[in-house]
Amino acid sequence: MKKLFYLALIFGCSAAFSQTATVTWTAPTKNTDGSAITATLTYNLYQGVQGASLTKVQSGLASTSATVTTGLTQGTTQCFTVTAVVNAAESAQSTSACVAIAFPTPGVPTQITVVVH
Secondary structure: OOOOOOEEEEEEEOOOOOEEEEEEEOOOOEOOOOOEOOOOOEEEEEEEEOOOOOEEEEEEEOOOEEEEOOOOOOOEEEEEEEEEEEOOEEOOOOOOEEEEEOOOOOOOOOOOOOOOO
């Protein structure tokens, strides 16, 4: 039985254009054989540009969320997957969640005037 994680991305951008992404997921409750998970889980987070191989960017995560502050290159689509780890055994990677990292949009011009001569 294949277990899937549910991933959610929350993307933030400040006025200085520093970007972060928060990745959240739901923990599995069963092993692939259907038995209940009774040991403590940790998680590994993988990241990469859409269409390319994903690289492990965080490991040993104790909670079901992670904040990413690197690799969020503007003009790319970044994808994330998560694995669960128990007793040194790592699950298959979850279904990926992807987000487009847009270029910042300039503010709207204001105080427009017209002078007729």
